[in-house]
Amino acid sequence: MKNLIAFLRRFRIFLLFVALQFVALTTYFSYLSFPRSQYLTTSNNVAGTMMTARNSFTKFLHQDETNRVLLNENKKLRDKLPENYIRKGSTEIVVNDSVYEQQYTYTPATVIQSTFDKRNNYLTINIGRAQGIKKGMGVFSDGGIVGQIFHVSEHFSLVKSVLSSDANVVVMIVEDGSFGFLKWETQNARLVNLTGISNDKPITKWGHVITRGGQMFPRGLEVGRVFTAKPIEGRAQWNIEILLGANFKKIQKVYVIKNLLKKEQENLESMIPKDPIVE
Amino acid sequence: MNSILTHSIRFVLFVLVQAFILNQLEFAWGILIMAYPLFIFLLPREMNVIFSMIVAFAMGFAIDALSNTFGLHASSLVLFAYLKPAVLKRFASDEDYENKKEANLYTMGTTWFIYTFGILLFVHHLWFFLFEIANFGEIVYVLQKTTLSLIVSFLFSVGLQIIFVPKPKDR
Numbered sequence: 344m345k346n347l348i349a350f351l352r353r354f355r356i357f358l359l360f361v362a363l364q365f366v367a368l369t370t371y372f373s374y375l376s377f378p379r380s381q382y383l384t385t386s387n388n389v390a391g392t393m394m395t396a397r398n399s400f401t402k403f404l405h406q407d408e409t410n411r412v413l414l415n416e417n418k419k420l421r422d423k424l425p426e427n428y429i430r431k432g433s434t435e436i437v438v439n440d441s442v443y444e445q446q447y448t449y450t451p452a453t454v455i456q457s458t459f460d461k462r463n464n465y466l467t468i469n470i471g472r473a474q475g476i477k478k479g480m481g482v483f484s485d486g487g488i489v490g491q492i493f494h495v496s497e498h499f500s501l502v503k504s505v506l507s508s509d510a511n512v513v514v515m516i517v518e519d520g521s522f523g524f525l526k527w528e529t530q531n532a533r534l535v536n537l538t539g540i541s542n543d544k545p546i547t548k549w550g551h552v553i554t555r556g557g558q559m560f561p562r563g564l565e566v567g568r569v570f571t572a573k574p575i576e577g578r579a580q581w582n583i584e585i586l587l588g589a590n591f592k593k594i595q596k597v598y599v600i601k602n603l604l605k606k607e608q609e610n611l612e613s614m615i616p617k618d619p620i621v622e
Numbered sequence: 623m624n625s626i627l628t629h630s631i632r633f634v635l636f637v638l639v640q641a642f643i644l645n646q647l648e649f650a651w652g653i654l655i656m657a658y659p660l661f662i663f664l665l666p667r668e669m670n671v672i673f674s675m676i677v678a679f680a681m682g683f684a685i686d687a688l689s690n691t692f693g694l695h696a697s698s699l700v701l702f703a704y705l706k707p708a709v710l711k712r713f714a715s716d717e718d719y720e721n722k723k724e725a726n727l728y729t730m731g732t733t734w735f736i737y738t739f740g741i742l743l744f745v746h747h748l749w750f751f752l753f754e755i756a757n758f759g760e761i762v763y764v765l766q767k768t769t770l771s772l773i774v775s776f777l778f779s780v781g782l783q784i785i786f787v788p789k790p791k792d793r
Binding site: 359371397459460461465 | 642645646648649652654671672675676679682683687688689690691692693694696697700701704753754755756757763
């Protein structure tokens, strides 16, 4: 006992060092995969309020750009309004809204904090649980997909952007229909990798890349364009780099996508017998 | 008493500047300016290592909570505080080390400052980027980020001292 106390006294500095390192590093690595509380993320109330205050200053710097983007988007949406179309063939019977059922809804949000040059990048947005945001929803900006909701607090949420080592969004190339996973392995905020596409088909540069649809995103949201495609040595796969549509260096407005039929799909998919399926 | 107040104000300022300004500046090539180790470096030298490690831990977690790094800054700053006494002892001559004033650029001289603060800051940066990237396949990228950020952080820290630390007249 006496020896133990003597030992502890002698190495107390080193022991404290080890203890503090242990706490810090376990917190870091456990938060990377799953955040257990919101206190260490910018979705907590204090940090959220401070970030909102900061954003209220800096947003004016981007006002022109944001306005232009929103105008473009309004124009696109207005073009789709039913008032702009003339009905053909008046003998058709119109049945009110039983052909289409809405599967996805969009909630607009403002980005109050974001990074793009870390190994894993996050954005904080100004809506949270009170607005019906849940973990795992998709996030989209006018240029292309942004990421998924990683953690939610009452009035803020944290978005894990596709500029992360494990973004794992399923996307497809429009021109030939092949699909694969998004992975961020470059060090460039505009380029992401697309893995899992076999190299028996040629890939054309500037081919369109869209989401495949399913859990988070509806089918057909823009992701970006094919930038380069090189064969991976020793494997029958392409290493494709995609130029992202979303510009993370000046992202201001995003939309959170809610999948209304998610529960139904999950219930159905839980009936698949367990075996090692990727995804 | 006065010194406690000075250091408390410095603590808050360093956290705010790091979290709201420096962590938001994103230059090319992965450069990240980290100036807050200077706070730990400027703590009085008669201060107990145990206490300075706890302060480092608190400061690191405050910055982490404001920039989504979940403990990375805390870990590297604790390492900085832990190594500080040993490095200072190695490079200070005996009479200097007895002199228990605040050790800054002016009281200790430029060469001494470059060696001690440079070494400590290098270890801090290397540790930070190693754990941020956590992949030995990308060791070149880790070294690139460490070197470039180290140079900018060091110059920034020197600049902060030139601007804010009063130059003693008697030296």
